[in-house]
Amino acid sequence: VFVPQCKHIDSQLLQTADTTKTLNRVCFPGTDSADAGIRDQDNLPVPQQIQISNVTCDSFKISWDMDRRGRERITHYFIDLNKKENRKENRFKHKDVPTKLVAKAVPLPMTVRGHWFLSPRTEYTVAAQTAAKQPDGEYSVSQWSEIxxxxxxxxSTVHLDQLLQKAExxxxxxxxxxxxxxxxxxEFFCQARDAQCHCMLPAVKDSSGSRGSPISGKLEGIFFSCNTEFNTGEPPQDSPYGSYRFQIQADILFNQNTNxxxxxxxxMYTSYHYVILVLAPDGSKGDVFCKGRLPALDRSNNPFLTCSKEAEGSPCFRHAQDVILEVIYTEPVDLSLGTVSQIRGHQLMSLSTLNAKKDPSCKICNISVGR
Incomplete structure (x- = not known):
């Protein structure tokens, strides 16, 4: 039986259950066990009114109230932490074994931190009980708290900076x-022409990419590409999204007024890596959203997408060769600013990134927090 070990709980070293017998009792809040290694103790206070605070993508603080009776006997806290989602979706933990944390009793609130069992933007359930370690190494425990x-x-921006360094x-x-x-x-372009005043309108970004990215499900924008074929310097003729293409001159979307x-x-479990960039006109709604949430790049000097000027003053645009760029423009785009035409290539649906899930085992594009 595997019991994950928390990386950090305040300054106290997290311990796992001493025996498999202890685990059997700890794993099932709200139930009793015939296991002789765990002894219910009437005078151990039950945690009440649990409070969760200071929540980050891979940590939280937990505190609770409890009666004074028996408080001096407490040596440890048992914390039951589970993903609220269907456990079958969690391939990294046996579906029948919840994550149990056994911590030395410390002043509350205490911080629970551990990147390999806490994932960003994920719903969890938590319950707690108090315990007293006996001379024989076994525990007496209170009843479980409410769940x-x-x-x-x-x-956070710190985590995104780490991800940025890996992409660079x-x-x-x-x-x-x-x-x-x-x-x-x-049909997409027909609707933009007939029902949307000849404009492509921003839509909320889907859940593709890193689970912790602040833009998923929140930022509104329009996806564009800019990658070119190495041998022609032109956009590829194949596409996973449709056989019609809107093209617009780069300087209309990306210029000195664009952040x-x-x-x-x-x-996505392949050798291809994707970088998502956001282009937001200065002061726009999208720009306000991004400031303080996302790392800002120098428009003329970054390793992904640049806008600079040639010696004669004409604009020059460049994109990174070894990553696939997905560019989100945060404002409506009038179809009259570009052209729509049919492309000759194939629809490679396997390359679609719509709601694509990130490979959590890739060492190239993952950082030291939940995937």
């Missing part, structure tokens, strides 16, 4: 490009 729910947070390491040399493009089915942000870095 409460909480949700971990998005990546593989970006590769820069290649010139001149247009942004968006591939879709014909650029790093949003995510991920792969």
């Amino acid at each position: 409460i729910e909480f949700c971990t947070a998005d990546y 390491a593989i970006a590769g040399r820069m290649l010139p490009f001149s247009v942004f493009y968006r591939n879709q089915q014909r 650029i942000y790093f949003g995510d870095f991920y792969c």
